[in-house]
Amino acid sequence: MDTIDRRLINRIxxxxxxCSRPFKVLAEELGIPEAEIISRLERLKSAKIIxxxxxxxxxxxxxxxxxxxxxxxxxxxxxxxxxIVNQYRGVTHNYQRPAKYNMWFTVTAESPARLDEIIGExxxxxxxxxxxxxxxxxxxxxxxxxxxxx
Amino acid sequence: xxxxIEQQVIQALQANLPLVKQPFEIGISEAETLAIVQRxxxxxxxxxxxxxxxxQRLGFVANGMGVWRAAEDExxxxxxxxxxxxxxxxxxxxxxxxxWKYNLYTMIHGPSQEACRQVARRISEKTGxxxxxxxxxxxxxxxxxxxxxxxx
Numbered sequence: 001m002d003t004i005d006r007r008l009i010n011r012i013x014x015x016x017x018x019c020s021r022p023f024k025v026l027a028e029e030l031g032i033p034e035a036e037i038i039s040r041l042e043r044l045k046s047a048k049i050i051x052x053x054x055x056x057x058x059x060x061x062x063x064x065x066x067x068x069x070x071x072x073x074x075x076x077x078x079x080x081x082x083x084i085v086n087q088y089r090g091v092t093h094n095y096q097r098p099a100k101y102n103m104w105f106t107v108t109a110e111s112p113a114r115l116d117e118i119i120g121e122x123x124x125x126x127x128x129x130x131x132x133x134x135x136x137x138x139x140x141x142x143x144x145x146x147x148x149x150x
Numbered sequence: 151x152x153x154x155i156e157q158q159v160i161q162a163l164q165a166n167l168p169l170v171k172q173p174f175e176i177g178i179s180e181a182e183t184l185a186i187v188q189r190x191x192x193x194x195x196x197x198x199x200x201x202x203x204x205x206q207r208l209g210f211v212a213n214g215m216g217v218w219r220a221a222e223d224e225x226x227x228x229x230x231x232x233x234x235x236x237x238x239x240x241x242x243x244x245x246x247x248x249x250w251k252y253n254l255y256t257m258i259h260g261p262s263q264e265a266c267r268q269v270a271r272r273i274s275e276k277t278g279x280x281x282x283x284x285x286x287x288x289x290x291x292x293x294x295x296x297x298x299x300x301x302x
Contacts, residue, residue, distance in 0.1 A: 009201060009203065012200045012201045013198075013200045013201050013203070014198050014199075014200050015198075015199065015200065016167075016199045016200040016201070018174075018184060018187050018188055018191065018199060019174075019184065020172055020174065020180060020184070021171060021172065022173065022174075023169075023171065023173075024171070034171065038169050038170070038171075041169050042169055045166075045169075048204050049203060049204060050201045050202070050203060050204075051201075051202045051203060051204050052165075052166055052201070052202045052295060053166055053167045053169075053200070053201050053202075054163050054164060054165060054166055054167050054199070054202075055160075055163040055164060055187070055190075055196045055198075055199045056196065056197045056198050056199070056202065056295075057160065057164060057190075057195060057196055057197065057296070057298065058194060058195055058196070058197045059296060059298075061193065061194060061195045062151060062152065062160070062195060062298060063151035063152075064298070068244065068255075070250070078289075082291040082292075085291070085292075086291060086292045089297060089300065090296070091292060092292070092293070092294050092295065092296050093292065093293050093294075094290075094291035094292040094293075095287035095288075095289065095290055095291060096287060096288045096289035096291065097215065097285040097286065097287055097288065098285065098286070098288055099283065099285050101250070103291075104215070104285075104287075105291070105292070108296050130249075132247065132249065132250050134244040134245060134250075134255075135244065135245070136242040136243070136244055137242075137243045137244060137245060138225070138229065138242065138243035139241075139242055140229035140230065140232065140233040140241035140242065140243070141232075141233035141238060141239070141240060141241040142197070142239070142240050143239055143240075146203060146205050146210055146259075
């Protein structure tokens with residue numbers, strides 16, 4: 001990665017130009033040709049620096065419901081339980097964390113009823129009953145930008 | 151909530167914007183697509199539009215979930231203090247229960263676990279909250295972007 005790559009990344013983590021020719025706008029700002037912007041982005045994606053270029057939606061504003069679930073899973077059953085939990089498309093993040101509750105995952109569904117239904121199904125299918133349902137009651141911050149030193 | 155055309159725009163933009171000169175040509179009128187995206191941005195239906203990075207590759211290798219126990223009547227004040235730390239990417243208030251007494255959650259990022267622990271200590275000093283845990287992930291079972299309106 002060179003200075004232009006870092007400048008480009010910092011520029012497009014937020015407020016990507018929404019217009020007919022966005023790469024031309026970026027080209028003019030960074031002083032390089034439009035085709036080079038496109039080829040740099042192709043490279044940054046194949047080098048696994050950029051995960052995705054697109055929109056991040058607010059699930060609540062789309063009418064979806066979400067929550068964080070913490071489950072207490074016996075160590076020897078972690079893989080099996082993770083396999084069951086991960087089958088749901090609405091489970092987007094699932095981590096093992098060393099604590100009394102050792103499996104932490106987020107679930108998003110199209111309605112509160114469907115969310116409850118998924119949680120119920122997970123309990124039934126895994127047989128795990130000790131879990132915490134931790135919906136966000138208030139959001140203080142969400143900012144996943146990582147500004148790079150140029 | 152959303153109509154058919156809006157859902158088509160959501161389906162296209164939740165994936166990867168094609169790296170072509172006119173990436174907003176997604177099979178419906180480009181002008182209409184741009185208008186919908188701009189409206190979604192104004193209404194904050196789109197939280198942000200841009201590049202999502204693999205942050206582990208950029209030196210932010212460690213992240214820990216801080217869970218904090220705050221008095222219910224101090225949630226606003228404590229959440230606001232935590233949110234001001236640049237190392238904190240997410241800060242939420244979630245319900246405590248007899249089984250789990252923590253009610254504020256912070257995702258803390260840093261170049262190492264020790265760096266994250268230091269941030270947690272600074273948050274503890276600044277807030278006066280001493281009952282907390284910093285839970286690092288020991289394994290990633292799944293990490294994807296949400297897919298809306300996939301039709302299944």
